[in-house]
Amino acid sequence: MQHTILLAEDDEDIVKLIRLYLEKEGFSLLWAKDGVEAVDIFENNDVDLALVDIMMPRMNGYELTKKIRETSSIPIIILSAAQMDSNKIMGLNMGADDYLVKPFNPLELIARINANLRRAYSLQSPQTAQDEGKITVGDLVLDTHLLTLKKRGELIPLTATEYKILIMLMKNPGRVFTKMQIYEEVNGEYLSSDDNTMMVHISNLRDKIEDDPKSPCYIKTVRGLGYKIENI
Structure with a gap:
């Protein structure tokens, strides 16, 4: 192609x-x-x-x-x-x-x-059987077929990068991922030692999914390690 x-x-x-x-x-x-x-x-x-x-x-x-x-x-x-x-x-x-x-x-x-x-x-390729359907964490519902995210029924627009990060976190609630692990999952390989790019993507996600981005309930920072999503 x-x-x-x-x-x-x-x-x-x-x-x-x-x-x-x-x-x-x-x-x-x-x-x-x-x-x-x-x-x-x-x-x-x-x-x-x-x-x-x-x-x-x-x-x-x-x-x-x-x-x-x-x-x-x-x-x-x-x-x-x-x-x-x-x-x-x-x-x-x-x-x-x-x-x-x-x-x-x-x-x-x-x-x-x-x-x-x-x-x-x-993200647009056919999903395997175990990936089919919807992933629910708290009020968040991620549809892996339609590639949409809803919170309390309201559609939340995401970039492709944000989708990839959120799929990784929502499939593994409670698991801590380092910034490098997330970067490699999103891009396929680690190309930069600059953490700011990933920090901004996480910040943008919080702005979209959290009731209070300054006191997040979903995406938690584990200091010195990375990020995880809480199944509230």
């Missing part, structure tokens, strides 16, 4: 480099030089993953990510020269799945693309 990648980037030298490596790996590339053009391409094509620069004309990468997330859960990887944690956190809070700082090794970019695609499309 050939995957189609949307690249929103205004630096043509970077575009040429990424195109060279993506096409070598068999990907189809759709290029947009600004955020507005990227929205148009996204809405009129079947896109499997988006690579998004932050600083672009007309619509920046944060706004583009938020726009894509209104209708789609495709993997989004932000590419940016901004190295501050605040930039990463903002991108992830907008709905991005990953964040790669420029300049980057093109081979690492390919690895991250493949990892995010594996994670996203494994």
